[in-house]
Amino acid sequence: MYKRIWGIGLVLFMLACQSQHQEGIAVSGRDILVEGKKYWIKGICYHPVPQGSVQRSFDSLDMDLKLMTEAGINTIRVYEPIDDLAVLDAIHEAGIMIIIGFGYDQEGKYDIASGTFMNYVETYKDHEAILMWELGNEYNYHPNWFEGDIGNWYRVLNNAADAIHKLDNTRPVTTAHGELPNDQALIACPSIDVWGMNVYRWDDPETVFEQWKAVSDKPMYLSEAGGDSYMTISKDGYDKGVNQKAQADANAKILETVFNNQDICAGVTLFSFTDGWWKAGNPLTQDPGGWAPNSSGVPYDGTPNEEYWGIVDIERNKKLAFEVVKRIYN
Template identity: 70%
Template sequence: MRLIIVIVIVLGLGCSCKNVSSESVVSVSGRQILVNNKPYTIKGICYHPVPKGSKQRSFVTLTQDLTLMKEAGINTIRVYEPIADESVLDEIAAAGIKAIVGFGYNQDGKYDILSGTFIDYVNHYKDHDAILMWELGNEYNYHPEWFDGDIKNWYKTLNEAADAIHQHDYVHPVTTAHGDLPDKIALSMCPNIDVWGMNVYRWDNPETIFPEWEAVSEKPMYLSEAGADSYMTIEKEGHEQGVNERAQALANASILRDVFKNTNICSGVTLFSFTDGWWKAGNLDIQDPGGWAPNSSGVPYDGSPNEEYWGIVDINRNKKQTFHVVKRAYNGLK
């Protein structure tokens, strides 16, 4: 793949780019992700900003959000659906931040895998400096019912979609966000996946995933999701019931320590998530406990994923205790 990238840059073959800058060249070498031939560690955050009273993503607070991200040392955002407003991508790139852009399987024909329109997006934005990787699906291995009861149907589709991207874009890897460690079937059926993302919730200690991955693959991996919420459904392990920013901060500190101790295997993390999401469980105008996610018993410290409490900032962009944890970890501070 790196040889192909060199050919594209030097000879301009197979590329419709107006101007491919050196910052746009993302490649894979061994277990590393490279940007402009330099190792790139993802110091990231999952980003899906939804305002109070809405279920729709909005970038009205983008400038404020990017300022907070830069303070925290964030260099990468992971978005669950494509950003169709080029000015948004421009502002992200101008802030020195890269984006992992996700495509869903069925999004009613809006840049999704089922309709094939995701390739239209790839072709339009493959030269944009904001793009780090293309991501296909999010934890679909937990949902064989979406694929006629056989998850191998998804893996076949996933591999074909990755191959389609490779035919159109020579300078960005393709990843997927797999629910925890992919099994032998997933790995054998998806050779076209360049980087494996894994959503890993193993309490406050994900470090077992790294030797497990090392044993089954030589490709790069990163934690596409990890983290903790700031609400304790029950009192447990000395953490009081109710809103509890301290528990979230302690858990994220432990998780990030594990990630950055294992950079020989792990290319980083996109912590879940930037802001609280009031749209996930109950009244859109208030913050509700509750919510549900598959295979979530590993959420620290109560095993309960209160879906509206995962931000490193609250919905008004006030910094939570965990913001300072992320800032120290991502800026290499103690």
């Protein structure tokens, strides 16, 4: 009798665990599941730095969340952790989930090099707003940061993913890789659950999906994609200078391609929500220029004018690209 009761209890316990797993966040084949249902990332990269500043601020969060909700955005990707419970709560209450990014060396503040990223995971691992933990952003373009050997980064990346899995088995671990990961990356990092890829292939990322299908059966998403609203030259019918139409047309084609590949892709976090005046010159003014690695595929001039990527401007006025996102995401 004792053994029978113990057996029933074990079954009930296993069913409870299975139920909790189904209601959490998991990976199944090429899909990300939230509460047992396929989650399609309709996302935006979000690093709100006010005019005149070089530091991120959430002073405009209420306005930003209202705009994001209007645009149909369900996910934001941040490049550094949000260490403010009120901000996380507000994002969750807006019905939006977060991909929390950790940098390698952030002077010991929730970074990978110091190991303090684990303190953040421990503190916030139960917060309902968090969709995934993301380790690094395009670090494969910077072997110079890792003693000239990118293999050193991949070892650190996989070890960090393992550490997170031991502490929090309720969420996937991802990374934002610059372009399609090669064999070295995939072999070295089996603990990465979802591969994010920053892909700039003009206005057509179609080829990356078939390439990914050929090398992996894991989920992938475009962690960055899009175009900016400044043309350094006149090209393809788009005039030189500020050009919202070029950005809107490029983003429309990119997003439509992503949405046509839902069998392989888990979604996209378009770059980006707001213009960043801090990137290329005086943060009090909006300046053309800037630099980004492997960016010759930026539509339609092959130049990433770093301060012109927002779907809204620094004052939150909607650009033409906002209406494109709103139409496709909704």
